[in-house]
Amino acid sequence: GEDVEQSLFLSVREGDSSVINCTYTDSSSTYLYWYKQEPGAGLQLLTYIFSNMDMKQDQRLTVLLNKKDKHLSLRIADTQTGDSAIYFCAESAKYSSASKIIFGSGTRLSIRP
Amino acid sequence: ETGVTQSPTHLIKTRGQQVTLRCSSQSGHNTVSWYQQALGQGPQFIFQYYREEENGRGNFPPRFSGLQFPNYSSELNVNALELDDSALYLCASSPGLADFTGELFFGEGSRLTVL
Numbered sequence: 754g755e756d757v758e759q760s761l762f763l764s765v766r767e768g769d770s771s772v773i774n775c776t777y778t779d780s781s782s783t784y785l786y787w788y789k790q791e792p793g794a795g796l797q798l799l800t801y802i803f804s805n806m807d808m809k810q811d812q813r814l815t816v817l818l819n820k821k822d823k824h825l826s827l828r829i830a831d832t833q834t835g836d837s838a839i840y841f842c843a844e845s846a847k848y849s850s851a852s853k854i855i856f857g858s859g860t861r862l863s864i865r866p
Numbered sequence: 867e868t869g870v871t872q873s874p875t876h877l878i879k880t881r882g883q884q885v886t887l888r889c890s891s892q893s894g895h896n897t898v899s900w901y902q903q904a905l906g907q908g909p910q911f912i913f914q915y916y917r918e919e920e921n922g923r924g925n926f927p928p929r930f931s932g933l934q935f936p937n938y939s940s941e942l943n944v945n946a947l948e949l950d951d952s953a954l955y956l957c958a959s960s961p962g963l964a965d966f967t968g969e970l971f972f973g974e975g976s977r978l979t980v981l
Contacts (some may be wrong), residue, residue: 793974819946843908854911
């Protein structure tokens with residue numbers, strides 16, 4: 754079945770690194786994603802990783818994929834107050850002929866001074 | 867480039883009523899997906915439309931239905947509203963199935979409250 758799990762909350766100090774973890778179940782997923790949702794807004798794709806990659810770096814963001822353990826993580830370096838949001842881990846899935854995205858419940862990242 | 871727009875942004879209905887939510891996809895996108903996001907949850911896939919046809923459906927009852935128009939805009943209709951239908955309804959467009967990398971472009975959503 755398809756399921757994506759992640760912890761609900763994370764609190765970090767401004768300037769520290771944030772690490773958000775996620776596990777997924779569908780080993781056939783082609784892509785894995787991190788989406789960001791700010792209050793009152795829709796979701797925005799932060800980054801994605803192809804399933805045959807182990808790591809992807811994009812400025813302050815580092816994505817690590819452990820395919821054996823079906824574990825995905827997002828590291829945000831030098832966390833800023835503007836990074837406060839809900840972060841959703843997601844995987845691609847095929848449903849009939851549709852390509853759909855399965856989302857986790859989201860991790861709320863709060864930044865303390 | 868115009869992004870994904872949804873209307874209305876907020877609405878309140880009572881149980882048993884019907885609702886229509888509207889979405890204009892991003893310019894150049896021919897695929898629209900609808901998601902339901904209950905409070906404190908991640909978005910749940912309702913269905914996807916590609917070139918005016920339903921292209922896949924999640925675990926939602928038939929009273930959730932949709933349409934896609936020739937200009938690729940879309941509607942989500944929900945009949946016989948129930949309290950549990952209260953949620954943020956998100957529309958997302960994407961360029962097409964052939965080059966689908968999973969980047970969905972989301973609107974800001976329509977928040978439905980059912981009393």
